[in-house]
Amino acid sequence: MGVRMTEDFQHAIKAWAKKQPDNPPLATATRRLVELGLTVKTKDPEEKPAKKTKGKT
Numbered sequence: 001m002g003v004r005m006t007e008d009f010q011h012a013i014k015a016w017a018k019k020q021p022d023n024p025p026l027a028t029a030t031r032r033l034v035e036l037g038l039t040v041k042t043k044d045p046e047e048k049p050a051k052k053t054k055g056k057t
């Protein structure tokens with residue numbers, strides 16, 4: 001799969017990669033960041049926010 005990205009975006013990924021113990025190449029760093037992003041718990045768009053109760057602790 002090919003991916004197009006701006007030089008600034010590539011620079012940000014490469015900067016992240018340099019902070020990793022094994023300094024992965026761009027493709028590996030990109031894959032790791034995508035994997036990390038996929039593990040983030042997101043809110044269900046249909047879930048309604050909890051109601052705040054006044055004065056109760």
